[in-house]
Structures are given as structure tokens and as C-alpha cells.
Amino acid sequence: MNLLSAFLPVGCRVLPLAALFATLHAAEPMTSIRSGEVWPDTEGKMIDAHGGGMLFHEGTYYWYGEIKQGKTYLPDVNKSWGGTRVDVTGVSCYSSTDLLKWKKEGNVLPAVNDPASDLHPGKVLERPKVIYNAKTKKFVMWFHADSLNYAAAGCGVAVSDTPNGTFKYLGSFRPDKGVWPVNVTEEDKKDPKSPLARDFEKGQMARDLTVFVDDDGKGYLFAASEDNATMHISELSDDYLKTTGKFARVFPGRLMEAPAVFKRGGKYYIIASGCTAWAPNAARSAVADSIWGPWKELGNPCQGEKADITFQSQGTYVLPVAGKADKFIFMADRWNKDNLPDSRYIWLPIGFEGEKPVLHWMGEWSPK
Numbered sequence: 001m002n003l004l005s006a007f008l009p010v011g012c013r014v015l016p017l018a019a020l021f022a023t024l025h026a027a028e029p030m031t032s033i034r035s036g037e038v039w040p041d042t043e044g045k046m047i048d049a050h051g052g053g054m055l056f057h058e059g060t061y062y063w064y065g066e067i068k069q070g071k072t073y074l075p076d077v078n079k080s081w082g083g084t085r086v087d088v089t090g091v092s093c094y095s096s097t098d099l100l101k102w103k104k105e106g107n108v109l110p111a112v113n114d115p116a117s118d119l120h121p122g123k124v125l126e127r128p129k130v131i132y133n134a135k136t137k138k139f140v141m142w143f144h145a146d147s148l149n150y151a152a153a154g155c156g157v158a159v160s161d162t163p164n165g166t167f168k169y170l171g172s173f174r175p176d177k178g179v180w181p182v183n184v185t186e187e188d189k190k191d192p193k194s195p196l197a198r199d200f201e202k203g204q205m206a207r208d209l210t211v212f213v214d215d216d217g218k219g220y221l222f223a224a225s226e227d228n229a230t231m232h233i234s235e236l237s238d239d240y241l242k243t244t245g246k247f248a249r250v251f252p253g254r255l256m257e258a259p260a261v262f263k264r265g266g267k268y269y270i271i272a273s274g275c276t277a278w279a280p281n282a283a284r285s286a287v288a289d290s291i292w293g294p295w296k297e298l299g300n301p302c303q304g305e306k307a308d309i310t311f312q313s314q315g316t317y318v319l320p321v322a323g324k325a326d327k328f329i330f331m332a333d334r335w336n337k338d339n340l341p342d343s344r345y346i347w348l349p350i351g352f353e354g355e356k357p358v359l360h361w362m363g364e365w366s367p368k
Contacts (some may be wrong), residue, residue, distance in 0.1 A: 013268050030100045034174070035311075035346040036334055041094060041104045049092045050333050050343055053129035053210065053317040055139070055163060060161045061322075064128045064141070067107060068341040075148050083150075083277055084337050087111070087121035091128045091141065093164050099321075099329075099367040108165030109158055116221065118145040118156050118172045127258075127316065129211045130163070132220060133240045139163050140240040142211045142221065145172040153205035155221070157241055174203025174241040175221060175234050182248050182292065194249045195226035204232055204247075208257035210317065211236070212291075215263070220291060222259040227254055228275050233291060248292050256284060262318040262328055269357060271301060271330065273314045276293065278337035280309040285357050301330075301350075301357045311361050313346040321367065326352075329367065330359055 030039060039047045049065025056062075058224050067089040068176055074084050093105040109128070110121045119125065124146035131140055138159045145156030158167035178201060180189065188196050199205060206223035213219050219236035221243060226232075231254075234247035258273040268288045274281040283302055288295040313332035321327040332346040349365065351358040 009171060010303060030102075032100070032366050034349050034364050035348065035362070036344050039102070039345055041102045043104060045104070047102055047345070048341070049094060050340070051127045051316050052092075052331070052333070053127075054319045055130045055132060055285075055350045056320075056322045057132055057139075057163050059097060059322075060163075061096045061099060061319075062105070062130065063096070063102065064108070064130050065092050066126060066128065067092045068343065070341070072338060072340045084340065086340050087123070088119065088123055088125045089121070090119070091125070091143070095164065105164035108160070109167045109169065117169075118154075118177075119169060122148060122311040124148065124150065127208055127210065129209070129317070131211050131213050131240060132163075133219075134217060136239050137161070138239070139167070140211075140272070141167050142209065143208050144207055144223075146207070150207070153207050153225075154203075155206045155209065155223070159241070171239065173242070174199070175206055175223070176232070176247045177203035179245040179247070181232070182246060184249070188249075190326070195229065199226075206232070208259065208261070210259050210261055210351055211240070212261040212263075212290065220261075222270070223260055224259070224275075225249075228257060229255055231256055231259065231272075233293075246293060250293055250295050251286070251297075254284075258314050258316060260315045260318040262292075262320060264326065264328070264352075267355065269318070270295070271315050271357065273310065278335045280312050280314055280335075282308045283310045283315060283359075287355055298356045304360055306361070312347075320348065328357075330357075 019359045048067050049063050052065025069089050070086045072084050088111045089105040090111050091109040093108045094102040096102045111121050126144040128143040141158040143156045146152045147155045152223050154172040156172045185350040205225045209223040219240045221234040230252045231250050234243040249306045256272040256276045260271045268291050271285050282300045285301045286295045313334045315332045317331040319329040328350040329349045334344040336343045348359050
């Protein structure tokens with residue numbers, strides 16, 4: 001019997017000390033970034049925004065992410081994949097002006113009880129990202145919309161008049177149907193076993209994804225495609241609601257997912273991960289003078305202990321800090337596959353060695 005249990009009624013479950021302290025910490029307001037700990041919102045409840053992205057609009061940051069609630073389980077129809085999941089609940093939104101105090105705005109794209117809908121609890125909704133269209137004055141959400149066995153591999157799109165929703169779901173599709181990439185080869189076209197050729201008529205696969213808006217307002221989709229083997233970069237229409245048919249294949253055969261894209265000093269950067277399901281792996285980084293490439297790989301941006309597993313996390317977004325021209329935050333998830341709702345957040349400032357982005361572990365730091 002430990003000392004704590006001596007003061008508890010018989011039969012009362014004793015939490016491990018680490019879990020107890022994390023629970024107590026959850027009610028405390030955040031005064032610094034403490035990666036890997038429980039992060040509370042302004043109501044003292046655990047922030048639930050996984051695989052997410054950030055939008056800065058009119059002085060406020062909006063953080064969108066997957067709501068992970070309920071029991072973690074292995075879908076019977078997908079045992080060969082070996083993945084775990086929770087039912088789709090929707091997309092959360094939190095707002096902040098300082099990146100520390102996060103107000104819960106609510107579920108801005110709730111699940112619906114319609115088996116035919118992409119938003120049904122039994123489907124897959126991952127990595128929501130929201131961008132603002134200055135021409136249409138609409139907030140546009142993109143996410144990976146999929147079937148339980150990950151065969152659909154499409155993009156879901158929703159729109160809202162306000163950043164805190166509720167978003168109206170427009171449906172899902174596979175991008176770039178019936179067109180070849182700008183850098184296609186004749187061998188790519190003729191290879192009947194190529195996923196690129198296989199998916200030509202029905203559209204290209206899109207799994208882990210992000211969207212990026214350039215300085216000129218042009219939008220782009222980055223998505224793991226071709227059975228996750230190769231990434232595609234697709235130009236978005238002026239209203240950001242679909243792809244135009246102009247796209248490129250990048251990092252062929254490199255098996256990259258979890259793309260996070262940003263721009264610094266006129267150059268385009270990407271930080272991504274390998275494909276090892278919920279298990280963390282070494283991050284990759286690359287740079288290009290044009291968004292269409294060629295992209296030059298720069299290696300693992302992480303340095304120090306556990307750099308080979310991205311400090312036990314997987315990236316999801318790179319946030320340019322408002323008003324700070326050269327300040328960026330790497331946002332990542334520390335997935336807990338056995339209890340996905342308890343997955344934690346890892347945020348780290350990005351440094352640079354020449355043109356290479358660099359990440360060092362910092363257990364506590366201030367974003368100011």
C-alpha cells in the first residue's frame with residue numbers, strides 16, 4: 001500500500017502519480033508550452049484537436065482538429081491494416097490570441113447519423129485544415145475523407161461564413177480525375193501496374209493531406225497518393241473548393257505522409273513523416289524555389305535524443321507566428337494508439353541552420 005492509498009476509501013482506484021499530476025495540471029491555465037502534457041482549454045477541459053491545423057484571422061488563432069472521443073478499437077473489416085481508431089465525432093475548433101489560452105468554440109463539423117455520409121461515425125475523418133478565401137470571404141475546410149478500410153482515399157470539403165462554423169459539408173472526391181501530372185513520363189502512362197495510371201479515370205488517391213495558401217492567394221493541396229508511395233501537389237481553384245487539374249508528383253516512392261508546408265525567405269519548405277501507422281519515425285524535410293519543385297531533401301530536422309522518432313511524435317502543421325517574419329512552430333501529435341483520446345501535443349519552435357529547418361526538444365517554452 002502506498003501513502004496515498006492509506007487516505008482513500010477501500011475499493012477506490014488509485015491513479016499512477018504521473019496520471020494524477022497530469023489530471024491536476026489539466027485544470028490549470030497554460031502559461032507556457034509544455035509538450036506532452038495535458039493541455040486545458042479556458043474551461044479546464046483537455047483540448048481535443050488532433051491531427052489538426054491552424055488559421056490566423058483578424059488577430060485570432062483558430063485551431064482545428066479531429067475530435068477523439070470514445071473507445072479505441074480495431075475495425076473488424078480492416079484487420080489486415082492493423083490500425084486502431086475511434087468513431088468519427090467531428091472537427092473541433094478552439095480560439096486564442098496568445099497561443100496559450102484556448103477557448104473552445106465547439107464542434108464545427110459534427111458527425112451525422114447517415115451511413116451514406118462521409119461524416120457518419122463509422123467512416124474516417126482525418127487531418128482537417130482550414131484556409132480563408134479573401135475573394136469569396138469563405139472559410140474552407142479540407143480533410144482526408146475515407147471509408148473504414150481506407151479504400152476511398154478522398155478529400156472532404158466544407159465551407160463556413162465564419163471561422164468558428166458551423167461548416168456546411170459539400171462532399172468528397174478524388175482530385176485530378178482524368179488528367180496527368182505536369183511532370184508525367186511516358187513510362188508512367190503506359191505502366192498498367194502504376195497507381196497513377198490505375199487511378200487516372202477515377203481520380204488520384206488523397207490520404208494524409210494539408211492545404212497551403214501562397215503569398216499571391218493561390219491555394220495548393222499536398223496529399224499522400226499512389227497508395228502513400230508518392231506525394232501529389234495540386235493547384236486549387238480560385239474558390240479553394242476543388243482542384244484545377246494541374247498537379248505534380250513529388251518524392252516518388254518515398255512513402256511520405258503527414259505533410260506540413262510553409263514558406264520562408266521566398267522558399268517553400270515541407271516537413272513530413274514516413275509511413276509507420278501510429279508508431280513514430282524520423283521526420284523528413286525538403287526545400288524548393290518553386291512549389292512545383294524540384295524539391296531538395298534536407299534530411300531529419302530533429303536533433304538530439306529521440307530525434308529518430310521525432311521526439312515520439314508525428315507532425316501535422318507548421319504555424320507561422322503572426323507578426324514574426326521568421327518565427328515558426330512545428331505542431332505534432334504524440335499518438336497513443338491504445339487510447340487515442342489521450343494523445344498529446346508536441347509544439348516546438350523551428351530554428352534554421354542555413355536553409356535547413358532544425359528542431360530541438362524543449363520541454364517548456366514561451367511562444368511570445
